[in-house]
Structures are given as C-alpha cells and as structure tokens.
Amino acid sequence: MNTASPEVSGTSSDTRDTIEAFAEGLRDLRIAAGNPTLAAISDQTGISKSVISVAFSGKALPTENTVLKLVGLFQGNPKEWRSRRNALDPRNNIGEGGFEAAQTGRRFSLMQTLSIAAGAALIGALATGLTMNALGVGAAEAAGDQRHLTAADNGVDPMLTSCRDDAVIAASEARLNNLVHVQLMYSNDCMAVWGRVTRYDDKTEGNTMTMRVWPLDDPESERSQSRTDIGLQSLYTPMIIEPDTAARICGQATIMVDGKTEDLGPKLCI
Incomplete structure (x- = not known):
C-alpha cells in the first residue's frame, strides 16, 4: 500500500461537504x-462488494463500520474520516451530544453475570441514561409499540427503538485484567440481543474497538452484526432478533492498544 495516500479529501473550508x-x-x-x-x-475487509460499491458511488452514506475498514485498508486517518462521515449523518444533529453521546454511554456494573429477570430493576438507571443520550425514536417507539420485532429488524440500532427500555445485561465478563468489559444485552420485549464492549484503560484516543455478535449455531449467518469505532470508551452493536428462546447468541470483541490489536476472547454466549 502507498503510505503517502491522501487523508480527508474532496472538501474545502468554503464548500459544504456532501x-x-x-x-x-x-x-x-x-x-x-x-x-x-x-x-x-x-x-481484506470482509465487506461485501455491493456495499463497497455503494460507498464509492456517492448514492448513500456508508456506515461508520464500512468507512473505518476502508480507510484502515487504504492507510488513511480513521479519526478524521470518522469525524467527516458523522458530520454528514443527519442523526448526529438530533439533540445535544448527538451520536457520540449515545455511543459513549456510562460505566456498567462490575458483576460478571446478571440473570435477565433479576437484573431488570438494576438496569433501569442505565436505560434512563441511554434514553437521554439517544438520537431520537423509531416509528415503533413513537407509537409506544412494545411488539416483538421480526427478522426484518435485524441490524437496527437498539438505541433508536424501545428495546433499550427493558434491556438487561444477560452476560458480562471482565477481560485484560479487568480493564475491558464484554457484555451481551437482551431485550425480552423485542426478543433481541446486542453486544457491548467498554474499556477503562484510559487509552481510547486513536484506538479502535470492534464487537461482533452471531447465532451460536451459524457463525457466518447473515444475521450476524458487528461494529467498529474509534476513540470511544463504550461501543455497542446493532441487534440480532431471535424469537427462538432455545437459540443461543455469542459475542466477541477486540480493541486496539497503542497500535496493537488485543483479542478479548474467548467468546461470550447466552
């Protein structure tokens, strides 16, 4: 790869970005x-060719995950490209703090595992905080709908739905000498699972985190969800909708520390 590649190009100080x-x-x-x-x-990135093609076409704004993987491959500056991408996302202008506030969140309990039923009351404060930081509400939430979602809702941001309201920590483990917590969140109302990784090592600046969740019996399933972001203390994935109560969902995370990838294995399953 050519290390002399441009960083964030295509704009100027007197031109509105598009x-x-x-x-x-x-x-x-x-x-x-x-x-x-x-x-x-x-x-090299694991992104489908169709998604990559759309990212290069200018017909739609690519996700942060796509942008960070492409920029990382092309040896661009991920922090600058992420900032530019998020400035174009209309969701980031909703409410004070925008998407950064919704993603950063706050520190969770140190308990390793909470049962879904017993943990509901404890997570009330967390749900309230996430509600205040969320970017807005989805159509179902605006209507006060607490329905079970369908497979078509796979990949939806849980913070933009009512699923966050009854979210509990279904599984939680501390990794890297208790400096990072890997968790699986569960909403009974939505029959949905998503992953969350939170770091307490004070090394968020310039370092990425990645979290992936997948059905245990089908690791390569199209329903699998992942997210990569940079400079955050806490990151969560999109949701997997799983109406089968006998099915199991697993998650795994990695973080960057001083330019080195740290695998936060083994996988965590519920």
Missing part, C-alpha cells in the same frame, strides 16, 4: 493506495 464529495474522497484514497479491485477490498 455524500458525493465524501465518496469522491474515498475513491481518491483507494487510487492512492494502488486502486485495488472490489474483490480484493472485500477479501
């Missing part, structure tokens, strides 16, 4: 990195 300009900047970054094929990019 999704099209953002995509043009990504294309420039790709060219500076040797213009790898979509197939090569997909193989």
